[in-house]
Amino acid sequence: xxxxxxxxxxxxxxxxxxxxxxxxxxxxxxxxxxxxxxxxxxxxxxxxxxxxxxxxxxxxxxxxxxxxxxxxxxxxxxxxxxxxxxxxxxxxxxxxxxxxxxxxxxxxxxxxxxxxxxxxxxxxxxxxxxxxxxxxxxxxxxxxxxxxxxxxxxxxxxxxxxxxxxxxxxxxxxxxxxxxxxxxxxxxxxxxxxxxxxxxxxxxxxxx
Amino acid sequence: xxxxxxxxxxxxxxxxxxxxxxxxxxxxxxxxxxxxxxxxxxxxxxxxxxxxxxxxxxxxxxxxxxxxxxxxxxxxxxxxxxxxxxxxxxxxxxxxxxxxxxxxxxxxxxxxxxxxxxxxxxxxxxxxxxxxxxxxxxxxxxxxxxxxxxxxxxxxxxxxxxxxxxxxxxxxxxxxxxxxxxxxxxxxxxxxxxxxxxxxxxxxxxxxxxxxxxxxxxxxxxxxxxxxxxxxxxxxxxxxxxxxxxxxxxxxxxxxxxxxxxxxxxxxxxxxxxxxxxxxxxxxxxxxxxxxxxxxxxxxxxxxxxxxxxxxxxxxxxxxxxxxxxxxxxxxxxxxxxxxxxxxxxxxxxxxxxxxxxxxxxxxxxxxxxxxxxxxxxxxxxxxxxxxxxxxxxxxxxxxxxxxxxxxxxxxxxxxxxxxxxxxxxxxxxxxxxxxxxxxxxxxxxxxxxxxxxxxxxxxxxxxxxxxxxxxxxxxxxxxxxxxxxxxxxxxxxxxxxxxxxxxxxxxxxxxxxxxxxxxxxxxxxxxxxxxxxxxxxxxxxxxxxxxxxxxxxxxxxxxxxxxxxxxxxxxxxxxxxxxxxxxxxxxxxxxxxxxxxxxxxxxxxxxxxxxxxxxxxxxxxxxxxxxxxxxxxxxxxxxxxxxxxxxxxxxxxxxxxxxxxxxxxxxxxxxxxx
Numbered sequence: 001x002x003x004x005x006x007x008x009x010x011x012x013x014x015x016x017x018x019x020x021x022x023x024x025x026x027x028x029x030x031x032x033x034x035x036x037x038x039x040x041x042x043x044x045x046x047x048x049x050x051x052x053x054x055x056x057x058x059x060x061x062x063x064x065x066x067x068x069x070x071x072x073x074x075x076x077x078x079x080x081x082x083x084x085x086x087x088x089x090x091x092x093x094x095x096x097x098x099x100x101x102x103x104x105x106x107x108x109x110x111x112x113x114x115x116x117x118x119x120x121x122x123x124x125x126x127x128x129x130x131x132x133x134x135x136x137x138x139x140x141x142x143x144x145x146x147x148x149x150x151x152x153x154x155x156x157x158x159x160x161x162x163x164x165x166x167x168x169x170x171x172x173x174x175x176x177x178x179x180x181x182x183x184x185x186x187x188x189x190x191x192x193x194x195x196x197x198x199x200x201x202x203x204x205x206x207x208x
Numbered sequence: 209x210x211x212x213x214x215x216x217x218x219x220x221x222x223x224x225x226x227x228x229x230x231x232x233x234x235x236x237x238x239x240x241x242x243x244x245x246x247x248x249x250x251x252x253x254x255x256x257x258x259x260x261x262x263x264x265x266x267x268x269x270x271x272x273x274x275x276x277x278x279x280x281x282x283x284x285x286x287x288x289x290x291x292x293x294x295x296x297x298x299x300x301x302x303x304x305x306x307x308x309x310x311x312x313x314x315x316x317x318x319x320x321x322x323x324x325x326x327x328x329x330x331x332x333x334x335x336x337x338x339x340x341x342x343x344x345x346x347x348x349x350x351x352x353x354x355x356x357x358x359x360x361x362x363x364x365x366x367x368x369x370x371x372x373x374x375x376x377x378x379x380x381x382x383x384x385x386x387x388x389x390x391x392x393x394x395x396x397x398x399x400x401x402x403x404x405x406x407x408x409x410x411x412x413x414x415x416x417x418x419x420x421x422x423x424x425x426x427x428x429x430x431x432x433x434x435x436x437x438x439x440x441x442x443x444x445x446x447x448x449x450x451x452x453x454x455x456x457x458x459x460x461x462x463x464x465x466x467x468x469x470x471x472x473x474x475x476x477x478x479x480x481x482x483x484x485x486x487x488x489x490x491x492x493x494x495x496x497x498x499x500x501x502x503x504x505x506x507x508x509x510x511x512x513x514x515x516x517x518x519x520x521x522x523x524x525x526x527x528x529x530x531x532x533x534x535x536x537x538x539x540x541x542x543x544x545x546x547x548x549x550x551x552x553x554x555x556x557x558x559x560x561x562x563x564x565x566x567x568x569x570x571x572x573x574x575x576x577x578x579x580x581x582x583x584x585x586x587x588x589x590x591x592x593x594x595x596x597x598x599x600x601x602x603x604x605x606x607x608x609x610x611x612x613x614x615x616x617x618x619x620x621x622x623x624x625x626x627x628x629x630x631x632x633x634x635x636x637x638x639x640x641x642x643x644x645x646x647x648x649x650x651x652x653x654x655x656x657x658x659x660x661x662x663x664x665x666x667x668x669x670x671x672x673x674x675x676x677x678x679x680x681x682x683x684x685x686x687x688x689x690x691x692x693x694x695x696x697x698x699x700x701x702x703x704x705x706x707x708x709x710x711x712x713x714x715x716x717x718x719x720x721x722x723x724x725x726x727x728x729x730x731x732x733x734x735x736x737x738x739x740x741x742x743x744x745x746x747x748x749x750x751x752x753x754x755x756x757x758x759x760x761x762x763x764x765x766x767x768x769x770x771x772x773x774x775x776x777x778x779x780x781x782x783x784x785x786x787x788x789x790x791x792x793x794x795x796x797x798x799x800x801x802x803x804x805x806x807x808x809x810x811x812x813x814x815x816x817x818x819x820x821x822x823x824x825x826x827x828x829x830x831x832x833x834x835x836x837x838x839x840x841x842x843x844x845x846x847x848x849x850x851x852x853x854x855x856x857x858x859x860x861x862x863x864x865x866x867x868x869x870x871x872x873x874x875x876x877x878x879x880x881x882x883x
Contacts (some may be wrong), residue, residue, distance in 0.1 A: 046734060050758050052825030054789040055767040056801040059821030059830035062732045072728070079591050085449060086442065087593065093730060093832040094442040096787070096821055097800040135593035137578070142586055146578045150571035150600050157563040165556055168547035 056096040065109060074108055074118055078125055079135050087135050210272055213263015214354035220256035220307075221344040223249050224337045231334025235327075235403060243326075246333040247318050253340055254311040261308050264301060264353050268294055274360040277301060277353045283366035284793040285763040290367055293377045297367055299516065300353035302384065306497075307343035309388040310336065313417075317392045321413050328410060331399030332392075339391050346519045363793045366763070369802035372790075375435030379428055383455055386425030387493040390458060392417040394490035394531070397483050401534035406541050408473060414486065415469055416857060421489075422462040423853040429455050430846030441803040441818050443728065443834040445842060448597040453576045454496030457569050461489040464565040467558050467615070474620065475555060476545025480535065481562070483542070487531035492569075494524045499576070550622040557615040564608045571600045606658050609717055612710050613666035616673070616703075634672055639665035652724075659721035663714045670707045677704075697855060705856030712849030715841045722813075722838030729833045732823060733771075743835050747776040749815055754782065756819075756827045765789045767801075769819035769829045773808065783808060785819035785831070813837040 049055060065071060075089035082100035084091050088108070092101035111121045125133045137143035227249035234242035264277070268291055273279040281294040281301070296302040314336030322329050347353065370376070393414035400410040432452065433445035446452060465485040468478050498520035535542075548555050575592045582590045617631040643661035651657050674693065681692035697704040725744040733739060733753035741749045754770040767787040773780050783806035792798045806817040816834040823830065 046826035046828055047755065049756060049767065049822055049825050049827070051765065051767075051789075052822060054758065054765045054797075054801060055756075055787045055822045055825075056803075057821055058825070059732075059823050061823055061828075062730045062830055066730050077595075079593065085447075085591075085593070089728075090442050090444075093728065093818070093820060094440065094803075096803065130589065132579075132589040132591050135591055136596035136599070137582070137590040137592060142582065143590065146575065146582075146590075146592065146596065147600065149574055150567055150604070153570050154563070154567045154604070157567060158560075161556070161559050161563055162551070165548045165551050165559070168549070 057099065057102075059096075060102070066105075070118060071105075071108060071112070074112075074121055075105060077122065077135055078104065078108070079133055080104060081129060081133070209266040210263050210275055210354055213260040213266075214352070216256040216259040216263065217304075217344060217348055217352070217354065220253045220260065221341065221348055223256065224253045224340045224344060227253065227337035228334050228341055231330050231332075231337055232402075235330035235334065235399070243330045243333070246330055246337070247322065250311065250318060250333055250336060250340075251315055253337070254308075254315045257304070257308045257311050257340075257344075260354075261295075261304060264304060265292065265295060267354075268292065271364070273362075273364050274356050275353075276355045276357050279357060279361050279364040281364070281367055283364040283763070283798070285791070286364075286367055287372075287762060289377065290372050293371070294367055296380050296384065297371050297376075300347065300351045300355075302380070303343055303347050303351055303516070304353050305381070305384055306388055307340055307347070309384055310343065310391050311340050313389050313392050314340070314395070317395070317413075317417065325399075325405075325409060325413055327403050327405050328396060328399040328413070331402050332395040335395035335398045336391060339395075342519075342523050346516050350516050350519060366790060366792060366798045369764075369788060369790045369799050370439055373435055373439045375431055375439060379431035379435050382424050382428030382431055384428075386421050386423075386428050386455075387458070387496060389417060389421035389424060390462070390486075390489050390493050393421070393486045397486045398531065398534060401483065401538050404538065404541060406479065406538065408476075411469055411472060411482070415466075418462055418465055418469075418486070418489075419853065419857050422459065422466060423850060423857060425455065425459045425462065426846070426853065427850055429459060430843070430849075433846075434843060437839070438805060438807065439802075441805050443726070443816050443818070443832070443836060444723075445839070448572075448575070448594045450499050450576050451496070453572045453597075454492075454499040456572060458489045458492040458496065460565050460569040460572070461485050461492060464562045464569075465489065467565075468562050471555050471558055477548070477555065478559075479542040479544065480539065483535050484532075485562075487528075487535065491524060491528050491531065494520060494527065498524055552618065552623045552628070554615060554618045554620045554623075557611055557618050561608065561611045561615055564604055564611065568601055568604050568608070571604065572597065575600065602655050605717070605720075606655070606662060609659070609662045609666060609713070612713060613662070613669040616707065616710070617669050631669075631672075635665045635668040638668040653721075656721040656724045659717050663718050663721075666710060666714050670710055673707055674704070701855050701858050701860060705852050705854070705858075708852030708855055709849050710852075712845050712847075712852055715845030715848055719838045719841035719845060722841070723836075725835075725837045727835045730820070730830065731833065732828060732830050734828045739833075741833050741835065743775075743813060744837055745812060749833075749835075750774045750777075751817070751831075751833065753829055753831075756822060756829055760791075763790055765791060765797075767819075767822070769822075769831070771806075771817060771831070773815065775815075780808060783815070783817050785817050787819060787821070809840055811838075811840050814839045 052058070072089055075092075076087050078088045080086055080088050080091035080098065080101040081104070082091065082095075082098045084095055084098065086094065086101075088101050088104045091098050092105050095101065108121060111124055116124065122134070126138075131138060131143075137146050139147060227246050230242050230249065231246035233239075234246050266272075267275045267278050268282055269288070271278065271282065271284055277298060277300050278294075281297045282291050286294070294301070296305045314333070317336070318329060318333060321332070325332075396410050396414045396417075400406050429452075432455070436442075436447070437445040462485075465482060468482055468485065471478050472482050498517055548559075550556065575597055578592045579590055582588055613635060614632075617635075619627045639661045642664035643657055646657045646660060674696070677696045678689055678692045681687050681696055682689055685692070687695065727741075727744065729739075729741055731739045733751075735753055735755040738750055738752040741751060743749060750773070752772045754772055756767060756769045758765065758767050760766070765788070767789075768784050769786075770782055770784045772782050785806040786804035787801045788804055789801045790798050803818060806819075808815040808817075814834075814836040816836055818832040818834075820830040820832050822828065
């Protein structure tokens with residue numbers, strides 16, 4: 001199993017180079033030999049479901065545009081307003097009862113078709129819904145507090161730890177120096193070599 | 209039986225109230241009779257809550273739909289497996305489970321520790337009783353699971369289909385066990401602060417409880433990720449949802465405590481910090497429930513929201529005032545017995561580890577609350593979703609991963625250059641080789657390169673420890689290597705269990721880094737049509753739509769879409785994704801149709817196929833196909849982490865280390881040496 005695990009990680013390395021050269025994705029659908037034969041026999045008739053309503057929201061045919069990287073990227077940045085907390089892409093491809101995210105998807109496509117750039121599409125959504133339409137707060141004004149506070153906390157924490165350690169290290173050094181002087185002046189009175197060895201071992205265990 | 213359960217709940221409230229008063233009086237007056245009374249009261253409360261739980265379970269299993277809770281969460285055709293899990297599907301039942309588990313852990317803690325820590329136990333009993341009073345009072349005054357309807361419906365509403373999943377049978381109880389078991393360490397911390405018995409003794413009492421709590425929480429979180437992945441159908445396992453964050457927060461602070469407690473045991477330092485972490489962990493576990501139940505923050509976990517959030521908020525504030533107030537009161541008594549000597553030492557590494565864990569906890573809490581803060585400050589609502597949390601936490605997490613490798617190997621007090629060279633030359637070499645190899649193959653994501661390089665660093669540090677330890681036993685005792693390895697772990701379970709936990713953490717990081725190579729594709733297929741999807745590993749999945757079938761199964765009507773899948777020309781199976789329309793006992797649809805995902809999983813990646821719907825009511829199907837690299841490593845990383853936790857938790861005959869035992873003695877080891 002571990003050999004397979006190692007191979008898996010090695011495989012990921014190889015994958016990385018491939019991913020860099022040719023992004024993963026799908027080709028257009030095409031008929032298999034069996035599919036073509038069936039279609040020829042049935043005259044391309046599609047079987048109808050006995051209870052279509054049980055299969056959830058009626059699905060729309062997927063077009064090549066639905067899979068465009070720009071569309072996906074935009075929709076990952078915009079929140080679905082149905083209250084699900086998901087971005088538009090995730091919601092429309094996950095929550096098949098939601099009718100909001102497909103509508104927002106169509107709006108994204110329409111805005112892109114009208115010649116808007118990515119930034120203009122995002123600005124149009126913000127104008128329509130406010131800042132909460134974005135999956136993360138836009139980096140401006142008070143919103144910067146969201147991004148910088150954890151790192152300010154980290155900086156303050158590091159400063160405190162370094163300061164405390166330095167102060168302690170100095171005092172420990174002074175105390176250690178004083179102890180060394182005291183020890184030199186008054187060696188352990190009456191200790192046998194065996195007792196000293198035992199003490200040494202005890203200290204080593206303590207420090208282990 | 210149901211009415212008996214309701215009566216038991218009321219009696220439990222009265223007895224718990226008595227225990228909460230008498231426990232503190234017993235601690236103050238040191239009267240053994242009062243202590244016995246407090247202890248027996250806790251046992252009695254436990255018995256009464258068992259009766260109440262049996263009453264609710266009886267109502268659920270006998271379909272007593274006159275009970276509002278039973279009617280709201282079950283139906284006659286709900287499989288028994290999920291009928292009993294409905295016990296905690298809603299808020300009222302989960303409050304009862306909370307109270308039951310707190311009283312169970314509290315009783316166990318009293319039984320185990322009554323002779324070891326007699327000065328602390330009255331206060332522990334009193335604190336546990338107050339926590340139980342809170343939960344039982346919340347139930348009887350605001351959210352009673354035994355509340356009856358004015359009529360008896362013919363059938364119940366049924367259980368939300370998303371909760372009808374094995375993951376949801378085990379995930380919530382695990383989380384509850386994690387949240388509730390931290391009550392015991394909190395009770396010991398309060399007891400130590402009130403009594404002034406602030407030696408290391410109380411730490412011995414709580415370390416294993418905290419580890420147990422951490423273990424339950426870890427399992428609960430990973431099971432929750434698994435449920436989200438297989439049930440929700442969005443192709444991921446962690447969405448930084450407020451409720452997910454709420455479970456992550458106490459996990460982070462407990463992890464920090466489990467590291468910093470070693471410094472207190474070894475060197476008598478960080479006493480204030482450790483008490484603060486325990487109090488903070490308890491408060492965060494209550495905060496998690498407040499978030500879940502109050503609806504104050506929008507979340508997908510909206511199964512059980514109500515007004516009891518305000519009860520939790522008040523309790524949270526009171527517990528914070530008492531916990532931190534006591535800590536401030538005893539501040540002068542919590543002086544360190546030793547001081548840090550160098551920045552290049554294990555103590556310093558652990559301090560930085562604690563710092564990073566707390567900063568991550570802060571960033572998660574800050575991000576979770578930022579929408580409320582923004583609205584309060586600017587009057588503008590904002591959304592703080594996964595892009596924010598990933599951006600902030602990825603660098604912090606990687607820094608933590610680095611410290612995971614450094615901390616266990618660096619010497620206590622002050623590391624010499626020789627120590628550093630001996631311990632880190634191979635791990636650093638492994639890290640550099642991995643980074644170079646990934647650079648050579650042109651891995652496209654910089655964070656992933658850093659994650660895998662640091663992962664290699666940590667794995668080699670851990671492997672080095674096992675190899676050296678096993679080799680030493682082999683040479684000293686002449687044991688065969690496998691036996692030497694087993695005995696090595698057995699002799700120092702805490703240390704080597706910790707290393708196994710670190711391996712689990714590396715596996716999880718490897719999986720998270722794999723997300724950078726995830727891909728999603730939507731496609732419409734007629735029966736017989738195929739699509740080729742390219743994996744990030746380079747090979748191609750050939751996916752052929754077979755058709756759609758509809759049939760009844762258990763309590764649902766299923767629409768199943770099937771695809772045949774080959775990978776690199778080799779047939780790997782038929783995958784079936786479903787839409788499930790749940791039905792009540794009369795065959796009427798209940799809830800919206802839910803999705804069952806088809807997943808083909810191996811060590812390298814998951815092929816994740818979701819049937820998105822049928823076009824115009826025909827067999828022409830829309831699929832979302834996701835390639836998720838390294839997801840397997842999340843589940844098995846979680847398993848390794850749990851195994852490591854169990855190894856660490858497993859009792860040893862020796863108990864605490866000699867150094868730690870001496871520190872717990874009144875005179876203290878340092879004082880003896882210095883005398």
